[in-house]
Amino acid sequence: MAGxxxxxxxxxxxxNASTDQLRRAYRQAALRLHPxxxxxxxxxxxxxxxxxxxxxxxxxxxRHAYDEELAAEELEQADQSPFTARVLHSRKSLLxxxxxxxxxxxxxxxxxxSVGHVRPPVNLSIVIDRSTSMRGQRLDHVRSATQEILKSxxxxxxxxxxxxxxxxxxxxxxxxxxxxxxxxxRLSLLQADGGTxxxxxxxxxxxxxxxxxxxxGVNHLILLTDGRTYGDEAxxxxxxSTVAERGISINGVGIGSDWSDRFLDDLAGRTGGHVLFLDxxxxxxxxxxxxxDSLSKVIASRLRLDGSLSQFVDLRSAYxxxxxxxxxxxxxxxxxxxxxxxxxxxxxxxxVIHPIxxxxxxxxxxxxxxxxxxxxxxxxHVLPVLVEHTVSDQPDTQPPPQEIVEALxxxxxxxxxxxxxxxAELGHASHAAQRLENLATQLLANGxxxxxxxxxxxxxxxxxxxxFSTEGEKILKYGTRALLLPAHAESADxxxx
Amino acid sequence: MPNQLxxxxxxxxxxxxxxxxxxxxCTECGSRxxxxxxxxxxxxxxxxxxxxxxxTKPSPPEPELASGAMIGLRVLSSGQILSLVGRExxxxxxxxxxxxxxxxxxxxxxxxxDMGVSRLHAEIRxxxxxxxxxxxxxxxxxxxxxxxxxxxSPSPLRHGDILQLGRMRLQLITRRRG
Numbered sequence: 001m002a003g004x005x006x007x008x009x010x011x012x013x014x015x016n017a018s019t020d021q022l023r024r025a026y027r028q029a030a031l032r033l034h035p036x037x038x039x040x041x042x043x044x045x046x047x048x049x050x051x052x053x054x055x056x057x058x059x060x061x062x063r064h065a066y067d068e069e070l071a072a073e074e075l076e077q078a079d080q081s082p083f084t085a086r087v088l089h090s091r092k093s094l095l096x097x098x099x100x101x102x103x104x105x106x107x108x109x110x111x112x113x114s115v116g117h118v119r120p121p122v123n124l125s126i127v128i129d130r131s132t133s134m135r136g137q138r139l140d141h142v143r144s145a146t147q148e149i150l151k152s153x154x155x156x157x158x159x160x161x162x163x164x165x166x167x168x169x170x171x172x173x174x175x176x177x178x179x180x181x182x183x184x185x186r187l188s189l190l191q192a193d194g195g196t197x198x199x200x201x202x203x204x205x206x207x208x209x210x211x212x213x214x215x216x217g218v219n220h221l222i223l224l225t226d227g228r229t230y231g232d233e234a235x236x237x238x239x240x241s242t243v244a245e246r247g248i249s250i251n252g253v254g255i256g257s258d259w260s261d262r263f264l265d266d267l268a269g270r271t272g273g274h275v276l277f278l279d280x281x282x283x284x285x286x287x288x289x290x291x292x293d294s295l296s297k298v299i300a301s302r303l304r305l306d307g308s309l310s311q312f313v314d315l316r317s318a319y320x321x322x323x324x325x326x327x328x329x330x331x332x333x334x335x336x337x338x339x340x341x342x343x344x345x346x347x348x349x350x351x352v353i354h355p356i357x358x359x360x361x362x363x364x365x366x367x368x369x370x371x372x373x374x375x376x377x378x379x380x381h382v383l384p385v386l387v388e389h390t391v392s393d394q395p396d397t398q399p400p401p402q403e404i405v406e407a408l409x410x411x412x413x414x415x416x417x418x419x420x421x422x423x424a425e426l427g428h429a430s431h432a433a434q435r436l437e438n439l440a441t442q443l444l445a446n447g448x449x450x451x452x453x454x455x456x457x458x459x460x461x462x463x464x465x466x467x468f469s470t471e472g473e474k475i476l477k478y479g480t481r482a483l484l485l486p487a488h489a490e491s492a493d494x495x496x497x
Numbered sequence: 498m499p500n501q502l503x504x505x506x507x508x509x510x511x512x513x514x515x516x517x518x519x520x521x522x523c524t525e526c527g528s529r530x531x532x533x534x535x536x537x538x539x540x541x542x543x544x545x546x547x548x549x550x551x552x553t554k555p556s557p558p559e560p561e562l563a564s565g566a567m568i569g570l571r572v573l574s575s576g577q578i579l580s581l582v583g584r585e586x587x588x589x590x591x592x593x594x595x596x597x598x599x600x601x602x603x604x605x606x607x608x609x610x611d612m613g614v615s616r617l618h619a620e621i622r623x624x625x626x627x628x629x630x631x632x633x634x635x636x637x638x639x640x641x642x643x644x645x646x647x648x649x650s651p652s653p654l655r656h657g658d659i660l661q662l663g664r665m666r667l668q669l670i671t672r673r674r675g
Binding site: 090094099102411412415 | 523524527613
């Protein structure tokens with residue numbers, strides 16, 4: 001089933017759709033997507049899939065056979081799936097409108113209580129930028145943090161340390177890492193010199209991961225850098241996409257203010273990982289330890305949200321709120337990274353729903369939550385999630401669920417800094433400054449005094465320098481992103497059924 | 498499409514930005530929209546074209562110019578047509594909160610911000626000798642059929658010409674009334 005598109009969601013009709021509804025849905029799809037119109041690349045392919053879906057479902061016999069096959073498959077999958085999912089809607093019902101409308105879905109994914117957790121072996125590759133700018137405090141802290149991490153490893157774990165400048169060098173091999181005195185001696189050789197070519201480091205670090213690749217464990221790379229890489233960004237991103245398919249995840253750690261946050265976000269995002277910002281290297285030990293701690297709780301890797309959206313529905317934006325806040329791409333499959341035991345992975349999806357016909361119930365999506373279960377040697381499990389919602393002629397007057405309101409409130413703050421930065425880049429500095437002042441007001445109202453102050457500082461800076469400071473842009477970006485993590489997420493309200 | 502329900506957008510009480518029904522936070526200023534009237538404002542319009550042309554100007558539409566010409570701009574990204582009626586000059590730009598001078602044709606709803614359109618970007622002038630486009634010292638400049646315009650220097654336009662404001666592309670449509 002995974003990989004094959006569900007016919008009902010392709011047509012955007014409920015499972016009990018009448019032939020009339022099918023015909024209408026098909027006609028609407030034809031109006032929007034017919035090859036003669038050829039508006040967007042890919043429309044024709046979608047149209048062909050929809051045609052095939054229509055031809056199967058309109059034929060009573062073929063449909064019956066398809067339904068039975070589908071139901072059996074999904075039942076079996078849901079039953080055997082080690083995951084459960086819950087979907088909350090922003091409104092009790094959708095509004096029948098001749099215009100597009102916005103709708104939000106909050107989705108919680110978690111392991112079933114019956115899935116036991118055994119600490120998985122951790123295969124870790126630490127890749128350290130040793131360019132000239134790392135000299136002094138930064139490299140000292142990173143060196144001692146790395147040493148601490150190697151100390152916290154367990155017998156079944158494997159680790160390596162790679163350093164790079166213009167070229168990469170394996171500082172501590174997996175064999176040396178298991179002998180702490182050797183590892184310490186090797187790390188002391190780590191000296192800062194040269195430029196920053198991330199691809200070199202990434203490649204060597206990934207080779208080491210491959211040597212000890214484990215299907216029963218987590219395979220993870222931590223990239224620590226304080227600078228920009230030039231010219232090899234595309235190579236790095238391609239490499240990240242490739243290794244993500246094998247279940248390798250990447251975390252980016254940006255130190256100071258001169259690294260490229262967009263590049264690192266893209267790189268980590270492609271693997272379902274996330275990016276951490278350190279304005280001072282002092283906290284790096286604690287940070288690496290928290291990464292190792294979360295890796296030791298993983299029960300499934302390569303978690304992703306796949307499946308298909310109805311033809312009436314477009315994904316406008318997607319965020320992971322927990323365990324690690326991250327902005328996700330707006331096309332399926334969404335890369336979600338690792339699923340820890342005793343945790344909830346929470347997503348917020350913003351969708352635009354195109355004009356709805358006369359059906360009472362709209363199928364928004366048939367999602368497939370897929371992940372590779374470590375305890376079963378990385379076997380892929382799929383949980384089908386059907387998202388349907390009632391359609392009404394009357395607007396819903398009830399307030400939206402509190403969890404959704406809180407999430408969107410934080411997302412609005414995050415988006416504001418993003419827009420301000422964009423405006424400043426287009427040369428509208430005064431405009432951007434005004435937006436940051438707005439943001440500061442909202443942050444204050446949310447009790448975020450330090451961030452509000454940072455926003456005001458940056459607004460002043462904009463008025464003077466006409467652009468964002470490299471430090472301010474990161475403080476605001478990662479500061480507002482951290483707010484996406486729901487309050488009290490620490491005391492995980494994991495339900496046990 | 499006579500008497501079709503249109504314009505069911507909700508308006509942000511803070512910055513007047515228009516949003517789709519169901520939106521909970523204004524995408525422009527971040528204000529919460531939960532308590533905005535749950536019943537969307539529904540207006541009935543006889544002609545969708547006219548209605549869209551007047552989303553920024555509440556004055557009743559004049560269907561055509563005294564000269565008998567009718568002109569419009571097609572937003573290439575969405576295919577929507579904005580008709581230009583009732584004036585001899587139209588400033589094109591992007592209205593934002595607190596702005597003193599509002600453009601006659603507000604492109605804010607067409608992602609003008611992302612496209613790098615300035616608040617007062619360019620002006621279309623209907624003169625005796627034809628239709629002209631002048632760039633109003635915009636940040637990202639204006640082009641006609643791929644040719645960059647000198648600021649403040651009007652350039653003639655013809656039916657079918659592609660205007661580019663920043664990265665936003667519009668096509669001029671003119672129709673002489675027979």
